[in-house]
Amino acid sequence: MPLGLAVVLLVLGVTAVVGVVGYLIDRSAARNDRREGR
Amino acid sequence: MNINLAHLHLLINHFPTIGFIVGLGLFVFAVIGKSDELKRASLVIFVGIALMTIPTYMSGSAAQEMICMVAQKSPNAPCANPNVSREVIETHRDAALLALVFMEITGAAAWLGLWQFRRSSRPSNTTLLTVLLLSIVTLAVVSNAANLGGPIRHPEILSDPEAAATSQPAGPQTPTGVRLGLDSGGLGKFILGVPWMWPVCETLHFIGLSLLMGVVLLIDLRMLGVMRNVSFATLHRLLPWGILGFAVNVLTGMMFFIAAPEQYTQNGAFHWKMAFVLIAGANALYFTMFDETWSLGPGDDAPLTAKFAAVSALFLWVAIMYCGSMLPFLGNAF
Secondary structure, eight states, X not given: OOHHXXXXXXXXXXXXXXXXXXXXXXXXXXXXXXXXXX | OOOOHHHHHHHHTXXXXXXXXXXXXXXXXXXXXXXXXXXXXXXXXXXXXXXXXHHHHHHHHHHHHHHHSSSOOOTTXXXXXXXXXXXXXXXXXXXXXXXXXXHXXXXXXXXXXXXXXXXXXXXOHHHHHHHHHHXXXXXXXHHHHHHHHTTXXXXXXXXXXXXHHHOOOSSOOOOOSOOOOOOHHHHHHHHHHSTTHXXXXXXXXXXHHHHHHHHHHHHHHHHTTSSTTSOHHHHHTTHHHHHHHHHHHHHHHHHHHHHOTHHHHXXXXXXXXXXHHHHHHHHHHHHHHOHHHHTOOTXXXXXXXXXXXXXXXXHHHHHHHHXXXXXXXXXXXX
């Protein structure tokens, strides 16, 4: 695999994992905020 | 006698083990006694110890260089002092790396629990159970690393150099703990040997920095009077994104350190950077859990304490970025 493609794929993969974890935490916070009327 | 990083390692290497025993004991009491205050206190201890473990590991690398590679720079040569065993040191180092990994994961889970305490009155049972299980495993792993470090002798700290050179070992230096650890030597070779690994870590380090600085700037500028119509509760929801950025940077930063520790252990700019990171970690805890900021609604002016915390956070993070950028110029990296 070319060097540039490997770098791009790995960076995108880790960024996607961070994005999904952040989204799940934020969704849970939004649910709590709605429940507490914030 | 000059204080060096080997002395610092001997000074702080008990914090992870002792601190985790205290934190876990308190956490178990808190869960049994259903005390939210004790739960919060134990979570703060876990986060604090996770931060302290980073300089503990790094100063250990510096100590390894000092007691083993003083005369011979070859990575596979025996230690210059025949009374010091390279094998014992490397076994301890690899076990310490595994302990560091578990410690940071536990610290992240504990921070999430603290954040949930503020966000929704109490953390979820899933978070508390995760912290409990992780902290038990972490205590076992860190105790093993500490046990493996016990037999390492430190003749370099004796005040008489001649006595240090001629001192006889008190007993055979053999590992006495379970040889459970990551192969940090192999990991370092992988990071340096695979051409795409360093640029990937470098790119992710900057993505993590952008994520972190974005959240830091929003919160600190609000404290200083910008965007007054936004409540702190709204900004507090962004904190996990900042911590995720910090986690990415700890992970990628450790990759750099493991691959080329000699670039950092004797680098003054890096020492300052790490000192600022520890203080900035305490600053992040302030915005995670203290009451002064939480009561800020739309239009409210932040109290003086929060403004001071905001100014110091801005200074600390700019200083961290400056020291990071200056690693090759003020220090000896690259």
